[in-house]
Amino acid sequence: MLAGVAITKVGDAIGAKLDFDPIERGGEIALQAFLVMYLMSLKLWLLGAAIGPLLANVAIQILVTALIAVLLLFRWLGRDYDAAVTVGGFLGFGLSSMPVAMATMDSVALRYGPSPKAFLLITLAGSLFVDLANAFIVKAFLALPWFRV
Numbered sequence: 001m002l003a004g005v006a007i008t009k010v011g012d013a014i015g016a017k018l019d020f021d022p023i024e025r026g027g028e029i030a031l032q033a034f035l036v037m038y039l040m041s042l043k044l045w046l047l048g049a050a051i052g053p054l055l056a057n058v059a060i061q062i063l064v065t066a067l068i069a070v071l072l073l074f075r076w077l078g079r080d081y082d083a084a085v086t087v088g089g090f091l092g093f094g095l096s097s098m099p100v101a102m103a104t105m106d107s108v109a110l111r112y113g114p115s116p117k118a119f120l121l122i123t124l125a126g127s128l129f130v131d132l133a134n135a136f137i138v139k140a141f142l143a144l145p146w147f148r149v
Contacts, residue, residue: 028106031099031102031103031106032103034099035099035100035103038099061094061095062095065090065091065094065095066091068090068094069087069090069091069094070087073086073087073090074087081112081113081115082115082117082118083118084108085105085108085109085115085118085119086115086117086118086121086122088101088104088105088108088118089101089102089104089105089118089119089121089122089126090122091104092104092105093122093125093126098126098127101122101126102119102122102123105118105119105122
């Protein structure tokens with residue numbers, strides 16, 4: 001992301017015209033390729049014994065994520081278009097991963113128009129804040145007595 005910002009700033013500083021359509025298409029192709037490779041690498045047949053608890057867990061995750069998105073986030077974010085796109089990104093991230101969040105927001109933005117605020121918010125929350133929080137949570141769990149060697 002920082003490289004993209006640097007390239008854009010340098011391009012603006014030297015007066016170069018950047019054509020963002022090929023850049024956007026390249027990003028979409030990379031995202032779709034990642035999703036295809038990820039889904040094709042899943043070995044669903046190995047989950048046979050754990051399918052019951054797994055389905056219960058997935059159902060609870062879907063329910064809780066949808067309730068948080070609809071009842072809390074959409075209202076807190078202002079009940080407008082930016083809020084809808086942000087909630088779409090939250091649903092994609094909460095139910096799967098950051099690439100799914102980006103794909104969800106991309107599909108909404110392609111149909112109804114851009115929402116830079118939503119893309120910035122979900123990108124920062126999904127990449128920066130979650131990674132930082134994860135580092136602290138992992139460190140806290142590793143400090144628990146049953147993880148000591």
